[in-house]
Amino acid sequence: MLLGDVGTSYTKILDTEKEEYKVMNTLDLLKSEVRFDIACGHNAKLKTDRVVNELVALEKGSRELIGDGNFLVVDVGSRDIKYVKMKGNKYEEMDWNALCGATLGFSIELLENHFNVKTSEMEKASQSLGVTCGVLGMAKIFDKISEGCEINNVLASFVKGIAENVYRFINKPESFYLSGGLCNNTLFINSFRCKVEPLGRFVLLEGLRKF
Amino acid sequence: MKIGIVGVPPQEILDKYKGNDFVDLDTLFDFTDNSKAEIYLPKIYCATIKSIIANALTIKLDLIIFDNGYSKCDNGRFVSEILKRELKVPLITTQNNATGRHPQTICESDLELRKKFDLIVDSVIKDVDKSKLKYVEPDYGFWGVPPNDFSILDLFPKETHVFGWARCMEAKVPADLELETMVKEDLPTVFYAQAFCSKNSLAKYLAKKHNGLYVEVDDVIDNSVKSKIEAYLLLNK
Incomplete structure (x- = not known):
């Protein structure tokens, strides 16, 4: 079976027969003939006849990877943040911010490309840049740079600001599991003021296996 | 006239x-x-x-x-x-200060949720025959006012009871805050409010208190809110 997590920027693919995972640019995928047996994600309906709700896939995948039914997992995507909290295998809480203030992963990538840097290689910032959303945050970055602040410090503060937003969005827990491409960004993970356990970017695909 | x-x-x-x-x-x-x-x-x-x-x-x-x-x-x-x-x-x-609650048969009937709301709204201005309506055991609750965009209601199964101000409408007691804030304990409920409506405070408060899902919709429902409600219903199945 071919499973797909068709996100806004990237598509994560699992071929269950070969047990092969890969990531491709969603714009390239949309131009291709690839069709999935089952898929989730913002653009899933364009590439499959069987769409699974992303948050449900996140819950099922997390449960499989974590190994029990007590967890808080947050998926930080290009344009949205969503979380689900389970207690004793039962639903406890969820939210999904897909519009205002949510173009987060996308903003980080845009800035990395613009400044030709890798935020994951930067040192954690002590101060966070007050970021209400990715786009507004970017305006602040350019203001800080024009004031003479060092680019890497400003970008690290921006990433910390995003981490603070996520932390507040999930109601300031003591620890949580992280899903999504930002699991590979150590600066992002270290910018949280609580324990973060990264599950990787294929959590939703693990969830799709269950359908 | x-x-x-x-x-x-x-x-x-x-x-x-x-x-x-x-x-x-x-x-x-x-x-x-x-x-x-x-x-x-x-x-x-x-x-x-x-x-x-x-x-x-x-x-x-x-x-x-x-x-x-x-x-x-x-x-x-x-x-x-x-x-x-x-x-x-x-x-x-x-100012409608009526306090005598009429039965809320439509709110708890086995009609599709959209049909429940059509009838509730109709019941304000005409007599509605409720004699053939059957009670349904609820799997979910929908709390709020009649939404501006009724398509949100199509996301719910018919095993959904109606709460909030819409329930007060059927009961003909629109100022009855006690009835408006009544929900069924442990029934997964979506607390809906129209964007820029002061009822958002109640919706948010009650959702937090009852482990429900708070949604605020402006004008027409978008795919993000649809997915959020769909996830909530599936996770509480």
Whole structure:
């Protein structure tokens, strides 16, 4: 079976027969003939006849990877943040911010490309840049740079600001599991003021296996 | 006479005009153009209130009965004043303080949720035959006012009970805060409020207190809110 997590920027693919995972640019995928047996994600309906709700896939995948039914997992995507909290295998809480203030992963990538840097290689910032959303945050970055602040410090503060937003969005827990491409960004993970356990970017695909 | 009504006016006032052609101005009809309301209201405003103004400006009315007190909302109070000043249509304002709750048979019936709401809204202006309605054991709850965009209701199965102000509408007690805040313990419930409506405070509070899902929708429901509700229903299956 071919499973797909068709996100806004990237598509994560699992071929269950070969047990092969890969990531491709969603714009390239949309131009291709690839069709999935089952898929989730913002653009899933364009590439499959069987769409699974992303948050449900996140819950099922997390449960499989974590190994029990007590967890808080947050998926930080290009344009949205969503979380689900389970207690004793039962639903406890969820939210999904897909519009205002949510173009987060996308903003980080845009800035990395613009400044030709890798935020994951930067040192954690002590101060966070007050970021209400990715786009507004970017305006602040350019203001800080024009004031003479060092680019890497400003970008690290921006990433910390995003981490603070996520932390507040999930109601300031003591620890949580992280899903999504930002699991590979150590600066992002270290910018949280609580324990973060990264599950990787294929959590939703693990969830799709269950359908 | 064609009479526009807003909210749930007292029964004695409606009875006085019985036999006339009533139209519920809170409704988003196919012809309702909410942008028309922007000559009086800010662009960013409660979609239901915009519909009231847009409908009042579009439909040729002989009278408006506007229940505009705490049985409706503060926005309604201000908007009734605007309509009174700007339209050449007589406007009666009322405050419905009825306390005798009528049975809430539609809210707990086995009708599809959209049909429940159609009937609840109809029940304000005409007699509705509830004799054939059957009770359904609920799997979910929907709390709130009749949404501006009824398509949100299609996301729910028929095993959904109605709570909040919509329930007060059927019970004919629109100012009954106790009934408005009543929910079923442990029943997964979506707490809905129209964006820019003061009922958001109740929706958010009750959702937190009852492990429900709070959703705020402006105008027309988008895919993000649809997915969020779908996930909540599936995770609570």
